[in-house]
Amino acid sequence: MTAPSMKERQVCWGARDDYWKCLDENTDDASKCKKFRSIFESSCPQQWIKYFDKRRDYLKFKEKFEAGQFEPSERTATS
Amino acid sequence: MWPLRALGPWRLALAHLRWAARPYSGSQGTGSGGGPLGAPGLRTRLLVTGLFGTGLAAAWLWARAKKEQRQQRRRMEALRSAAVGQGDFHLVDHTGRPRCKADFAGQWVLLYFGFTHCPDICPEELEKLAGVVRRLDAEPGQPAVQPLFVTVDPERDDVAAMGRYVREFHPRLLGLTGTAEQVSEAGRAYRVYYSAGPRDEDQDYIVDHSIIIYLLNPDGLFTDYYSRSKTEEQITASVRRHMARFRSAFS
Numbered sequence: 490m491t492a493p494s495m496k497e498r499q500v501c502w503g504a505r506d507d508y509w510k511c512l513d514e515n516t517d518d519a520s521k522c523k524k525f526r527s528i529f530e531s532s533c534p535q536q537w538i539k540y541f542d543k544r545r546d547y548l549k550f551k552e553k554f555e556a557g558q559f560e561p562s563e564r565t566a567t568s
Numbered sequence: 569m570w571p572l573r574a575l576g577p578w579r580l581a582l583a584h585l586r587w588a589a590r591p592y593s594g595s596q597g598t599g600s601g602g603g604p605l606g607a608p609g610l611r612t613r614l615l616v617t618g619l620f621g622t623g624l625a626a627a628w629l630w631a632r633a634k635k636e637q638r639q640q641r642r643r644m645e646a647l648r649s650a651a652v653g654q655g656d657f658h659l660v661d662h663t664g665r666p667r668c669k670a671d672f673a674g675q676w677v678l679l680y681f682g683f684t685h686c687p688d689i690c691p692e693e694l695e696k697l698a699g700v701v702r703r704l705d706a707e708p709g710q711p712a713v714q715p716l717f718v719t720v721d722p723e724r725d726d727v728a729a730m731g732r733y734v735r736e737f738h739p740r741l742l743g744l745t746g747t748a749e750q751v752s753e754a755g756r757a758y759r760v761y762y763s764a765g766p767r768d769e770d771q772d773y774i775v776d777h778s779i780i781i782y783l784l785n786p787d788g789l790f791t792d793y794y795s796r797s798k799t800e801e802q803i804t805a806s807v808r809r810h811m812a813r814f815r816s817a818f819s
Contacts, residue, residue: 490772
């Protein structure tokens, strides 16, 4: 399969951004964004969808981490 | 340091200091000049000491300059031999023409490793790279920089695929591909990590790889590198600085 052209990449990124915007507005409730999800899935190669899903998870985790929501464990001397 | 090891000058300096430090026998107890045949006055001794010290300093500076020249010659020889062998590659460009590093001698090169099936990182880095090239092109009197894109996915990125990909970024961006061995050789030369991920039902996969733009000088030597966090402006400024400071090992 040939790689996506620049135009196809931009369509895919636009669909991804729309989907992520919907998730942001609905506190990551995927059931509210099914329409955007299906546009996203039809605009991007399978591998890219998996990659972007993982990327979103990572970005969300990073947000929480930087907001200090993960406390270091008390016991640090015994490892 | 050369002067420290030779005893002669030190003995001489010691003898001179002893002479200069002798209690002088001036007449009226003031310090200015002794009698016509008497001990030399303070001013004379200071003058002679000063001249002697200046002479020593000059000799030391001369010896140091000579040593630096020798070191610089040796360094240039090392650079010349490194420039020939270091970072070489044997690949094919997106027009089908074989290319090796020597083909780019005399040019500044910006080199990036990636693959055409890349979801976002490679297009962003190549856009950045193209932007840097355009900025450098806009500067009058500067040599044209050669951007290179080497694939880490030779299985899918053949000559045709590379051609389709690179022409969307910049007309001078040259795509380079080859056999798995040739790409592996190039990757080793630049310490590039790459690893193809698992395939899905469509036989599609993503290649994990290090994300770096390399700068090579006109001697073909690796000069600097730019990570994903460097902006177009920062890279442009850095390349300009290197260009201003560059002196060829082959001139």
